[in-house]
Amino acid sequence: MDEKDLKLRLFVPLAKGPLECSATVQWIRNERTKDSTMGLKLVLPETTRASLEKWLEHSSGGHYA
Numbered sequence: 001m002d003e004k005d006l007k008l009r010l011f012v013p014l015a016k017g018p019l020e021c022s023a024t025v026q027w028i029r030n031e032r033t034k035d036s037t038m039g040l041k042l043v044l045p046e047t048t049r050a051s052l053e054k055w056l057e058h059s060s061g062g063h064y065a
Contacts, residue, residue, distance in 0.1 A: 005022060005023070005024055005025075006022070006023050006024075006025065007020065007021075007022055007023075008020065008021055008022075008023045008040070008042070012052065012055060013055065014048070014051050014052060014055060019048065019052070021042050021043055021044050021048075022042075022043040023040045023041060023042050023043065024040070024041045024043070025038060025039075025040060026038070026039050026040070026041055
C-alpha cells in the first residue's frame with residue numbers, strides 16, 4: 001500500500017493544547033509470516049520529539065523503545 005500523509009492532533013501533556021504535526025501512514029509486512037502492521041511516522045521538531053519520547057518512556061514504566 002502507498003504511504004499516505006495526514007495531519008494529527010495528539011492530546012499529550014506536553015503543552016496546553018494538542019500537539020499538531022504531520023504524519024505518514026506506513027505499512028510493514030513481515031516476509032516470513034506475511035503479517036502486516038500499520039504505523040504512523042510523526043514529523044516533529046527535535047525538541048518536541050525528545051519531549052514526547054521522554055513522556056512515553058515515563059508513562060509506559062520504562063517499556064517504550
